[in-house]
Amino acid sequence: MNDILPDVLAHGLIAVFCGTAASAASARATAYYAHSGNFFWRALHQAGFTPCQFAPVNFRNLLALGIGLTDLCKHSAGNDSQIAFTQDDAAALREKLIRYQPKIAAFTSKTAWRIASGQSTSQRVDYGWQPEGVGRTRCFVLPSPSGLARRYWDIAPWQTLAAAYQRLSAQLN
Secondary structure, rough: OOOOOOOEEOOOOOEEEEEEOOHHEEEEEEEOOOOOOOHHHHHHHHHOOOOOOHHHHHHHHHHOOEEEEEEEEEEEEOOOHHOOOOOOOOHHHHHHHHHHHHHHHHHOOOOHHHHHHOOOOOOOOEEEEOOOOOOEEEHHHHOOOHHHHHHOOHHHHHHHHHHHHHHHHHHHH
């Protein structure tokens, strides 16, 4: 079975952004966060990860900045309510994080973090650094940039993460 979107992963990354699954618009465009109502690319730039606002089709260019991309569910596309997530999805993500050892895994929603960490929907999750990591990778939960989650949108956690990303980037250069 082919992945809807290719992983953008390499050794030595500072941050890997992990969503739940590709949206229908992203699957059609074969590009991450391609829906026009998604704030992902705007947030990356406004928070300070990128020097300009990238277009979704340029997602592979993030590697040059030490940033990677992946999703929990690689074989289905749609809204979270349309995806049947499995334990295999979380296990595959954990294996990737252990293999590539990015400094930070940034989950682009509480749902993505809950699935990846095996938490139930009733467990409280706060935005920001999580007490548990994956191997050497620290985990951070961000407000979803999806247009469907607009009422929860807040750029502040993205800016907090960007500050940590900038510090780590400066240490490596």
